[in-house]
Amino acid sequence: MEGQGLIVLSRTRQSGFTLIEILVVLVVVGLLAALAVMSMGGSSRDREMENEVRELYLLMQTASEQAILNNTELGLVLEDDGFRFVAWEELSGEWKQPAERMFRTRSFPEWITVTEYIESDTPRLATDEDELRPDVVFFSSGETTPFEIEFLVGRDDSRMHTITSDGVSPLEWRYPGSQEAEEE
Numbered sequence: 093m094e095g096q097g098l099i100v101l102s103r104t105r106q107s108g109f110t111l112i113e114i115l116v117v118l119v120v121v122g123l124l125a126a127l128a129v130m131s132m133g134g135s136s137r138d139r140e141m142e143n144e145v146r147e148l149y150l151l152m153q154t155a156s157e158q159a160i161l162n163n164t165e166l167g168l169v170l171e172d173d174g175f176r177f178v179a180w181e182e183l184s185g186e187w188k189q190p191a192e193r194m195f196r197t198r199s200f201p202e203w204i205t206v207t208e209y210i211e212s213d214t215p216r217l218a219t220d221e222d223e224l225r226p227d228v229v230f231f232s233s234g235e236t237t238p239f240e241i242e243f244l245v246g247r248d249d250s251r252m253h254t255i256t257s258d259g260v261s262p263l264e265w266r267y268p269g270s271q272e273a274e275e276e
Contacts, residue, residue, distance in 0.1 A: 137245050141204055142267065145243050145253040148175065149265045151194065152230075152255065156263065158192075159230040166190065167226020170208050170241070174199030178226055187225060204243055211238035211259070235259055 155166040155177055165180040167187060177195035178187040189195075200206060210227050228237045238259035244252050254266040 137203065138251060140201065141243060141245055141251075141253065144200060144204065145255065145265065145267070147198075148241075149255050149263065151177070152228075152263055154194065156230040156234070156236060159232050160234050163232045165232055166195075166230045168228040168230075169225070170206065170227045173202070203245060205246060207242045207244075209240040209242075236263070 152168060155168065158164075159166045164182075167178045167180070169176050169178055174197065176197040177190055179190040179195075180186075181188050208227060226237075228239050230236055236257045236259055238257060240254060240256040242252055242254050251268050253268075255263060256266070257263050
């Protein structure tokens with residue numbers, strides 16, 4: 093047997109994952125990630141509406157502060173498709189577009205429904221014929237026209253956002269999930 097070589101074949105077991113196993117894991121992880129993003133993020137319209145309402149709320153707070161600091165009256169004109177701010181000019185006795193860029197005219201997306209409830213017997217500093225007559229006035233005294241503005245996506249009031257003021261208290265923003273919205 094010396095001339096014959098003994099060939100020993102040993103099968104070694106390979107450890108690791110097959111390509112199929114790796115692909116299955118990647119698909120499962122991808123599905124879980126997509127589910128997490130959808131459940132945490134909400135719909136894009138909800139996020140966009142929240143951004144629109146936040147922008148208006150912050151601009152209204154800024155207008156209220158500017159009215160006090162500059163000892164002038166600023167107003168908010170709500171239009172069918174958006175809003176704009178105006179400033180009362182003592183010399184001319186008229187509402188004019190303010191010079192500040194942040195108070196430029198803005199529009200809402202067409203799918204947002206805006207409903208305003210404005211106190212009707214409060215002083216306006218203008219006549220009914222004035223086309224720039226504001227719906228909400230931010231007085232230099234720190235007071236505001238009492239109002240409530242509701243924002244809906246279509247007619248779904250379960251996700252309603254509301255900006256409100258009683259005229260004396262600071263502006264309040266109620267949104268789905270906020271403590272004030274849950275108390276109602």
